[in-house]
Amino acid sequence: MTRIDSGVRTDVLVIGGGVIGLAVAWRTAQRGPSVVVVDPRHGGGAVQVAAGMLAPVTELQYGEEPLLRLGMASNARYAEFAAELTELTGLDTGYRQTGTLAVALDSDDREELRELHAFHRRLGLDSHWLTGRECRKLEPMLAPGVRGGLHVTDDHQVDGRRLSEALVLACEKSGVGLHRAEAVELLVEDGRAVGARLSTGEELFADTVVLAAGSRSHLLPGLPAGVLPAIRPVKGQVLRLRIPPVYAPFLSRNVRAVVRGQHVYLVPRADGELVVGATTEEQGYDTEVTAGGVYELLRDAHELVPGITELPLVETNAGLRPGSPDNAPLLGPTALPHLVAATGHYRNGVLLTPVTGDLLAEYLTTGTVPGLAAPFSPDRFAPRASA
Numbered sequence: 001m002t003r004i005d006s007g008v009r010t011d012v013l014v015i016g017g018g019v020i021g022l023a024v025a026w027r028t029a030q031r032g033p034s035v036v037v038v039d040p041r042h043g044g045g046a047v048q049v050a051a052g053m054l055a056p057v058t059e060l061q062y063g064e065e066p067l068l069r070l071g072m073a074s075n076a077r078y079a080e081f082a083a084e085l086t087e088l089t090g091l092d093t094g095y096r097q098t099g100t101l102a103v104a105l106d107s108d109d110r111e112e113l114r115e116l117h118a119f120h121r122r123l124g125l126d127s128h129w130l131t132g133r134e135c136r137k138l139e140p141m142l143a144p145g146v147r148g149g150l151h152v153t154d155d156h157q158v159d160g161r162r163l164s165e166a167l168v169l170a171c172e173k174s175g176v177g178l179h180r181a182e183a184v185e186l187l188v189e190d191g192r193a194v195g196a197r198l199s200t201g202e203e204l205f206a207d208t209v210v211l212a213a214g215s216r217s218h219l220l221p222g223l224p225a226g227v228l229p230a231i232r233p234v235k236g237q238v239l240r241l242r243i244p245p246v247y248a249p250f251l252s253r254n255v256r257a258v259v260r261g262q263h264v265y266l267v268p269r270a271d272g273e274l275v276v277g278a279t280t281e282e283q284g285y286d287t288e289v290t291a292g293g294v295y296e297l298l299r300d301a302h303e304l305v306p307g308i309t310e311l312p313l314v315e316t317n318a319g320l321r322p323g324s325p326d327n328a329p330l331l332g333p334t335a336l337p338h339l340v341a342a343t344g345h346y347r348n349g350v351l352l353t354p355v356t357g358d359l360l361a362e363y364l365t366t367g368t369v370p371g372l373a374a375p376f377s378p379d380r381f382a383p384r385a386s387a
């Protein structure tokens, strides 16, 4: 890790070294500016728990078409982004073009999925209706009771842990300063962001500060009121199982369903890991794994794929998704001059990593907000003066 002396200046200071902050730093440094990222653990954060589904279509909610466009744009960049990372670092990100099968377990679910399919078709998305038998032909481990499903051929996967390791190394190789410390205060002078004070007592000064601290972004002391909305932490508990070679290929693609109103998904990796996620819990900054969370995930996943009970359970974990008030990210300049936001990615942080890196790097080096980022301006939450 790079050592920074107190009082040093940089062009861009990124607060938060999760995948979003790292991608912004890497892509910006590639264009020339000097960049420093501060975080107690670079490559940590929600990505260490995330399953790594790249699911612009199967995570889509009604009314979220601008987010769909952003997600599709990021998905389209992923293969090249991952290949570039691997070429630079020699590390594999686990990016795989597997597609996703979203299935229905009863006739109500089937009707809901049929409506979703119609919505997908209206939007021109690659989403194909399959009967239960066709679903089982694709994935023989599915429960016999599966009533039908949607095969979404462009929703893929990446291994978030490998991705973040590659991004850390890519930053190092591209001259980004990775400073291991917590930003404890945003420094503001003459009505503009000028840097940060760190847990080590040092002060770092920058022309532009990028706030990419996930669900803690709005809590940074020194941030003037109203600049960022509250970013709520949305807990997700996740399980990791191992597929012994004798059972391979256990699943060939991401498999998901909504069971009793809760999303459950299974993401099979090439290295034999099977990730089962995720709960959605809004109860503050709690990352405790609970017996109830593990029970519900296993129960719902077992309904989808009964054979999972044979697999070794190797890890349980919980992370916090950063949810903005409208569940879409905040990308670009804020009301505080020289403070830029890259946060609030909610359920789509891993998916949106490439596009966030590119869009923010473009803004930071040209001063122009790219059109794709415009709907996600932090301004949309700015308090308006009443008439």
Ligand code: GLY
Pocket (backbone or CB within 6 Å): 053, 059, 236, 277, 278, 321, 346, 347, 348
């Ligand atoms: N994108 C999956 C999740 O947030 O659970």
